[in-house]
Amino acid sequence: MARKTKAEAALTRQKIVQCARQVFSQAGVSNTSxxxxxRKAKVTRGAVYWHFRNKSDLFMAVRADTGxxxxxxxxxxxxxxxxxxxxxxxxxxxxxxxxxxxETYQVILWKCEFVGEFSPVRDxxxxxxxxxxxEVAKLYRTAQQEGQIDPAVDTLLLARETFCFxxxxxxxxxxxxxxxxxxxxxxxxxxQYLQQKQAWGKHALTVSRQKPKSNS
Amino acid sequence: MARKTKAEAALTRQKIVQCARQVFSQAGVSNTSxxxxxRKAKVTRGAVYWHFRNKSDLFMAVRADTGxxxxxxxxxxxxxxxxxxxxxxxxxxxxxxxxxxxETYQVILWKCEFVGEFSPVRDxxxxxxxxxxxEVAKLYRTAQQEGQIDPAVDTLLLARETFCFxxxxxxxxxxxxxxxxxxxxxxxxxxQYLQQKQAWGKHALTVSRQKPKSNS
DNA sequence: AGATTTACATACATGACTGTATGTAAAAGT
DNA sequence: ACTTTTACATACAGTCATGTATGTAAATCT
Numbered sequence: 258m259a260r261k262t263k264a265e266a267a268l269t270r271q272k273i274v275q276c277a278r279q280v281f282s283q284a285g286v287s288n289t290s291x292x293x294x295x296r297k298a299k300v301t302r303g304a305v306y307w308h309f310r311n312k313s314d315l316f317m318a319v320r321a322d323t324g325x326x327x328x329x330x331x332x333x334x335x336x337x338x339x340x341x342x343x344x345x346x347x348x349x350x351x352x353x354x355x356x357x358x359x360e361t362y363q364v365i366l367w368k369c370e371f372v373g374e375f376s377p378v379r380d381x382x383x384x385x386x387x388x389x390x391x392e393v394a395k396l397y398r399t400a401q402q403e404g405q406i407d408p409a410v411d412t413l414l415l416a417r418e419t420f421c422f423x424x425x426x427x428x429x430x431x432x433x434x435x436x437x438x439x440x441x442x443x444x445x446x447x448x449q450y451l452q453q454k455q456a457w458g459k460h461a462l463t464v465s466r467q468k469p470k471s472n473s
Numbered sequence: 474m475a476r477k478t479k480a481e482a483a484l485t486r487q488k489i490v491q492c493a494r495q496v497f498s499q500a501g502v503s504n505t506s507x508x509x510x511x512r513k514a515k516v517t518r519g520a521v522y523w524h525f526r527n528k529s530d531l532f533m534a535v536r537a538d539t540g541x542x543x544x545x546x547x548x549x550x551x552x553x554x555x556x557x558x559x560x561x562x563x564x565x566x567x568x569x570x571x572x573x574x575x576e577t578y579q580v581i582l583w584k585c586e587f588v589g590e591f592s593p594v595r596d597x598x599x600x601x602x603x604x605x606x607x608e609v610a611k612l613y614r615t616a617q618q619e620g621q622i623d624p625a626v627d628t629l630l631l632a633r634e635t636f637c638f639x640x641x642x643x644x645x646x647x648x649x650x651x652x653x654x655x656x657x658x659x660x661x662x663x664x665q666y667l668q669q670k671q672a673w674g675k676h677a678l679t680v681s682r683q684k685p686k687s688n689s
Numbered sequence: 690a691g692a693t694t695t696a697c698a699t700a701c702a703t704g705a706c707t708g709t710a711t712g713t714a715a716a717a718g719t
Numbered sequence: 720a721c722t723t724t725t726a727c728a729t730a731c732a733g734t735c736a737t738g739t740a741t742g743t744a745a746a747t748c749t
Binding site for chain 1: 696697698
Binding site: 475476477478479506507508518522527528 | 706707715716
């Protein structure tokens with residue numbers, strides 16, 4: 258019952274966040290009470306309410322504690338399409354390797370209702386998504402300039418398509434909790450998806466070498 | 474207070490389902506009480522509990538009352554890729570036109586926690602998805618045989634990709650409740666997505682007419 | 690060293706929400 | 720015509736979760 262030092266307090270706070278994430282991902286956000294979390298963290302509700310105003314506040318902390326999957330990695334890679342693929346594959350690997358990340362996205366995509374106090378979270382997610390789309394669009398533009406993808410396609414639209422694809426992929430990957438049917442296919446899915454994008458490049462090279470196109 | 478005839482009872486049941494769907498889509502499943510639904514349907518909880526065992530039972534009824542978006546339409550269309558596009562576009566149109574359909578999918582994709590009694594629903598959704606994937610894979614196979622898409626790609630994997638794309642599209646479409654940013658782009662997104670698939674066909678034709686490939 | 694704040698644990702008040710039990714009048718069966 | 724269901728409305732009991740108020744001992748401040 259001795260009062261904790263500042264560092265110890267930070268630790269219990271961190272533990273509460275971790276346990277909240279776990280319980281959320283198992284029982285869903287609405288279904289877990291503050292006491293469920295407290296019990297798992299081996300504290301009382303008093304501790305939880307001291308660190309967080311309410312459940313949605315705690316939920317925000319859980320999110321803030323988790324890194325975003327939707328960001329480009331491998332900045333040294335020079336091929337834009339290859340870099341995008343590595344980023345997506347890396348996201349999958351993080352999902353597999355980092356249990357906390359997997360739990361958080363499990364909550365976000367299957368175990369949470371974006372209503373009331375949680376609506377801002379959805380908007381925030383969409384904002385992050387739009388950010389990702391813009392960065393991917395840049396990649397696609399340079400790839401287009403390098404003649405790797407069809408100059409006819411709208412790169413911004415293409416980036417949105419990729420975003421849709423990846424959101425769906427994440428959702429289905431997380432749905433396959435038994436890791437039986439979908440998860441093994443996820444990585445080849447990404448590979449083939451991006452191979453198609455540059456498939457044009459191969460054919461276009463063959464074509465343009467024999468018959469240059471006129472600008473439209 | 475007069476007892477209702479069988480037909481009238483069926484009507485109140487239907488009304489309860491409709492109101493449940495509306496309230497679910499606005500407040501989320503966990504956040505709505507049986508009385509919320511009863512009030513909206515202008516009955517008491519007694520009526521609701523007479524027709525449905527509990528909330529999850531009512532939720533199943535709401536789902537059963539809604540047609541699936543994930544099915545091929547336009548069976549007369551002979552071009553497989555065109556048929557797929559028409560099906561996806563049709564799904565979007567139904568989402569826009571049929572308020573009940575939109576509400577149900579709003580619930581499924583943003584306002585529901587697939588936990589406990591609701592876990593079977595997720596599995597059922599995935600099953601329906603796998604069914605859709607198989608049908609789309611058939612379309613892709615015939616398209617491939619007709620030389621419309623790259624013979625190198627795995628059509629089953631391609632169908633899963635399309636499923637991912639569409640799931641993500643649905644989710645993002647539904648997130649844009651203001652119908653401002655994403656929804657206007659959804660239809661062109663589908664169009665461009667499927668145009669890319671047959672882009673290979675065009676180039677391949679050009680190439681093969683000038684320089685026939687050898688079989689590998 | 691004393692005063693003050695911190696980091697909780699404990700206790701309390703309150704309010705949903707659920708499920709069931711009971712009542713009831715009319716419809717449906719015979 | 721009489722009995723039995725039906726289709727609810729009403730009433731009741733009980734659980735559970737929330738938020739706050741209070742207590743407290745030690746850490747931190749001055």
